[in-house]
Amino acid sequence: MGIRQIAASRLWGPLMAVALLLVALPSRAEYADVVLNKYAEKNGMRPVIFPHWFHRIRFRCKVCHFELGFEMRAGSNDITMGKIIDGQYCGMCHNNEIAWSVEHCDRCHSGRPGLKTRIYGGHETSGPSRW
Numbered sequence: 647m648g649i650r651q652i653a654a655s656r657l658w659g660p661l662m663a664v665a666l667l668l669v670a671l672p673s674r675a676e677y678a679d680v681v682l683n684k685y686a687e688k689n690g691m692r693p694v695i696f697p698h699w700f701h702r703i704r705f706r707c708k709v710c711h712f713e714l715g716f717e718m719r720a721g722s723n724d725i726t727m728g729k730i731i732d733g734q735y736c737g738m739c740h741n742n743e744i745a746w747s748v749e750h751c752d753r754c755h756s757g758r759p760g761l762k763t764r765i766y767g768g769h770e771t772s773g774p775s776r777w
Contacts, residue, residue, distance in 0.1 A: 677767035684763050685726060686755060693757030698765075714738050720765045 683693035701710065710716045714735060717723050723735065730737035731748055739745045746753060 679766050680720065681757055681761045681763055681766065682725060683757065683761055684721075684724075686757075687759060691751065692755045692759060693761040693763075694754045695757045695761075696754070721763060 678698045680696040680698050681693050682696060686693045707718075711718050716735065725735050727748065729735055730740065733741065736754075737748070741747055742749075
């Protein structure tokens with residue numbers, strides 16, 4: 647084995663480690679995240695993790711729950727990709743003008759396979775999200 651082959655073989659391990667770190671790994675839901683998996687896995691996609699508090703610190707509740715039509719009860723919104731593409735629900739903002747569009751599937755469909763549709767943490771309150 648020549649010097650170039652030895653050098654290349656020694657670089658292979660660290661390069662593979664860096665490459666693995668750069669790959670988008672499925673995420674876990676955190677407190678107050680909303681997991682949507684009514685249709686996702688049935689259609690070959692990972693579950694959606696909606697970061698509720700990330701949106702909530704930027705917008706008042708009424709923006710999504712009044713102006714965009716989201717019911718304030720978990721599981722009561724029949725959100726489909728067709729509706730989002732047609733500009734309903736998430737598609738009102740995720741239209742490539744206000745926020746990224748639906749071509750970036752992995753930004754929303756980032757959940758670990760098997761996550762159940764629910765609110766993580768928020769479902770334990772006595773508010774409208776209890777279901």
